[in-house]
Amino acid sequence: MRRRRFATIAAAALLVPALAACGKSSDTGAAAPKTLTYWASNQGASLEFDKKVLQPELDKFKQQTGITVNVEVVPWSDLLNRLLTAATTRKGPDVVNIGNTWSASMQATGAFIPFDDATLQAVGGKDRFVPAALASAGAAGKPATAVPLYSLAYALYYNKRMFADAGISSPPATWEQLVADGKKLTNGKQWGLAVEGANVSENAHHAFTFSQQFGGQWFDAAGNPTFATPQNVAAVKRYIDLMATDKIVNPGNAEYAQNQSVSDFANHKAAMLLWQAVGSSLKAQNMGPDEYGVTPVPFLASPPSGGRHIDSMVAGINIAVFKHTRNREAALQFVKFMTSDAEQVILNRTYGSLPSVKTVEDNAAFAAPEQKAIQQVLSTTAAPLPQVPEESQFETLVGTAMKELFADAANGKAITDDAVRQKLSQAQQQVTK
C-alpha cells in the first residue's frame, strides 16, 4: 500500500512540472494585470543602447499610471518572425513596434486591434498624427492596424573630408554623378559607397526606390505581383551594378547584414552610405555630425518615360496592440504615452528620427541638418510602399533575390538582364496570395 502511494506520488511529482510547463501562459500579465510586455524594434546603435533609452521613459509611465512595462528590444532580423509567431500562438507581447511597410501584411493576419475612430480617439485622435505616416499604417479604406511612432526616410550620407580630399565640391544629385564621384573616392584604402548586400529588407527598400525612378511597380492595381517587369529588372540591376560594374562598392559588402556598412562609413572605409536616420549610430561609433553631410538620395539624370521623382519610401516605425492582450486599456494608455508630445520629442531626438505627431513637428529638437534633410524628403519626394497583404513577401523574396545577385557580383559573375529577370521571376512565382 505504502509502495503504491509512493509510486503515485512520485509519478505525480514528475508529471506536474511537465504539465505546468506545457500549460504555462505567456507573460502577458494574466496574473499581474498592471503589467505589459512591449517588444521594441532596434532603433539605436545596439539593443542595449535602446534599452537604456527606453527604460527611463517606461519608469515615467509607471509613475504616471502604475502600469509596469517589460521591454524587450528585438533585432530587425528576428522581428517579423517573432511577430508572426506571436500572431499564430496568440501569446507574447501586448504592444509591439512594427516596420510600417509590414502594416498591411500584419493587418491581414487579424492579430492586431484595429485603430478605428473610437480607438484612435483613445490615443489622442486621428488629427494628431502626420497624415502620410498614418497612411502607412494599413491598407487604404480599412482602419489602421497601428499608429505611427517614428518617421523616417532614406538619405545619402557622405564623408565631408573624403569628398574634399578627392576634390569633390558638392554631393551627387544623380546616380551618374554618384558613380563618377564613387570612382574618384575608391582607392586601395577606401570605397566610394557602402551597402548592406545581405540585408534582405534594405535591399527591398532600395528596389522600391529604384523601381519608382525607372517607372516600375511591384504590384498591379489588383494587388498581383509584377516583379519581373523590364522596369524592375533595370531598377534592381542599377543597384547591383554599383558593385558589379561600377566597382565603387567593396565586394565584401555582399556579406553584410548586421549594419556593418554603417561601421564602414563611420570608420572611414567608405565615403557614402544610403541609410535612414543613422546619426545616433554614427555618434556611438565616434563619428560626429560635423564629419558628414546629409543630402537626398540621388535621382536618374535622364529618367525613362514613366519614371517618378521619388527617392525614398515613407519609412517609419508603427506601434500596434495585439488583440490577445488581456490589458487592452493599459496597452492603449501606453500607446498614447509613447505618442504624447513629450515622449515624441525625447525618443525621436535620441534616435534622429522625426515625430509622427503634428504638434511637435516644428520643435527645435528636429532642426539639425540630418532631420531637416529627412523632413524635406518625407514631405516632397517619398512614397509609401504598396500597402498590400503580400508586401512582406515582396520584401523577403525580392530582398533575398538581390542578396543572391550581390553574392554573384562579388564572386565575379556577370549580372545580366536575364540573370536579374530570372531571379525576380522565381521570386514572383513563390508569392502566396
Next chain:
Amino acid sequence: MATTIGSDAAVARRGRGKSTPPPGTPPARRRASAAGRRRPLGRSRLPYLLLLPALVLELGVHIVPMAVGAWMSLREMTQFHIQSWSTAPFAGLRNYRATLDLDTATGRELLHSFWVTVAFTVASVALSWLLGLAAGVFLQRPFRGRALLRTLFLTPYALPVYAAVITWTFLFQRDNGLVNQVLDSIGLAGHRPFWLIGGNSFAAILVVSVWRQWPFAFLCIMAALQNIPGELYEAAYLDGAGFFQRLRHVTLPMLRPMNQVLILVLFLWTFNDFNTPYILFGGSAPRQADLISIHIYESSFHTWNFGQGSAMSVTLLLFLLMVSVVYLLVTNRRVRPDA
C-alpha cells in the same frame, strides 16, 4: 594469409560471444521463478506511472506537432488564417503537388535543395565517422596526455551550438575573418575568397558540420573500443596481422553493431540540421549550400505559406522514414548470418 584472416574473423566472432557474460542464474530457472511470482499491483504499475511524464512530453513535443503539421499540409494555411487555423480552406493534395511539381520553381528548387542535402549529408557523415574512428583508434592505448586529448576533442560537442556557429561566421568573413588572414599569411589566398556566399559556402558548412559532429562519433567509437577484448588483438598479432589488418578484421567487425546505429543517427541529425545553416548564413542560405531544413523554413516563413512548408516537411519525414527502414533492413540482414 587467408587462413590467418579466417582465424581472425573466427576469433572476433568468439570474442563477441564471450563479451556477453552468462548470467549468474540459468535462464530457464530465471523464467520459471519470474512466472511463478505474482507481482503486487502497485509495483507492476510503477514503471508505467514513471514513464507517464515522458510519454506526455513525447506526445506534446513530438507526436502532436507532427500530426498538426500533417493536418496543416492539407490546408491553405497563409497569413489570412494563422489566427484561426480552422478557417484555412481544405487544399487536399495541392500543396504536395506544388511541392513535387518539377515544372514549377518551387519543385525545382526543392529538388536542388534535396540533392545538395544528400551530398552534404554523405560527406559530413563519412568525414565525421572517419575522423572519429581515427581519433578513437589512436587514443585506444594509454599514453601520457591521452585524457587531455580526449577532452580537447570533445570540446566542440560540449559548446552551445549558437556560440560555436556564430564564431565560425566571424572566422569565415571575407575581409576580417581569421580563415582568410591565415590563408593570406601562408600565401594561399591570392584574392580573398568568400566562404559564406557563392561556391565555397558548401565547403564552409561542411567544415562546421564535421567540426560539430565528429566528437560524437569519436565518443561512441571510443566507448565501443573499450569493449573489445585485448586478447583478440594479441591473437591477431600472433597470427602476423599488421595494423591495417587488425583494424579491418578485428576492430571494424567488433564496432559493427555500434556503427550501424551511429551512422543512422548521424545521417538523421545531419540531414535535418537546421541550426548550423541558419546561424552560419543568417536565415537564408546561398544556393550552393541550400540545405533542405533551411529551404523549408524559407518556404514557410518568407512567403507565410505554412501549408506548403508543412507539405515539404511531411515529404521529408516520409523520405527519412523510408531511408531509415531500408537501412535497418539491409544492415540487419547483413548482420544476421554472422550472429
